[in-house]
Amino acid sequence: MIEIGLIQDIISTFLLLVGAFFVFLGMVGLIRLPDVYNRLHATTKIGTLGAFGVMLSIVAKLGLEPIGVKAITVGLFILLTAPVAAHMIGRAAHRHGVGLCKESVIDEYGKEHNK
């Protein structure tokens, strides 16, 4: 007979490790990718899942305690706001004339706005 607390601990630790690993990957991507737009890919997508994983680990550990419910709410708000932040940063960068990196193959937004 395995205790329920042990299973909770294992799930919680696993989710925490997955979340922390993805946050780490996001930071590596921030350093390695060439320009601001590609870096936004790394920080928004991977940062979202990383933070969400950490929040889920809190929920798995504590169940539906007040802190657990708050963690779910925080996760959902991150899911809602991270794309908006990325969109605003990307647009501001493009309007200030930050160019795409030299590997880029196409820029239809620039064509439209630099006539």
Add this chain to the structure above:
Amino acid sequence: MKRYILYSMFLGLIWCFVHGTVNFNNFLIGALLGPIVIRPFRSLYGFENKISYMNIVRKIPKLIRFFYVLFIEIIKANVMVAKIILQPKMNIKPGIIAVPIRTKTDVGITAIANTITLTPGTLTIDVSDNKEVLYVHAIDASDPQGLCDSIRDDLEEYVLEAFE
């Protein structure tokens, strides 16, 4: 009036979640504070449109399906970006492409823009002035037409069903 009641209930629920304990007292406090929040931001809540309770109830299964698809896509996006980051040699062809969209309402455009950002390899930069074209930054833009098609067929269907 109908709108105030509906949004107040929704905000009351959010208040419960932020507070941490879901019970009737908290729900009531949140619902009573709701109109104070809604009043100054009337223009954001679309008061000019008609609304019916049946319509909203009918959309719930489609919303659940949409969030299910979104969840799968987020996992795929993360694995894909993680693969690109961990490659020893960067081999990417990024670029910004214009993607025509069929969605007309503001809520629908917001939903599809956020969904595009959270799905594999794409990031919304801007929407055109006439609200017909989204400018999307793709990490692999070697096939613009294929990307447009995949956004239209895979994502926009669900967004149209859930939010229009």
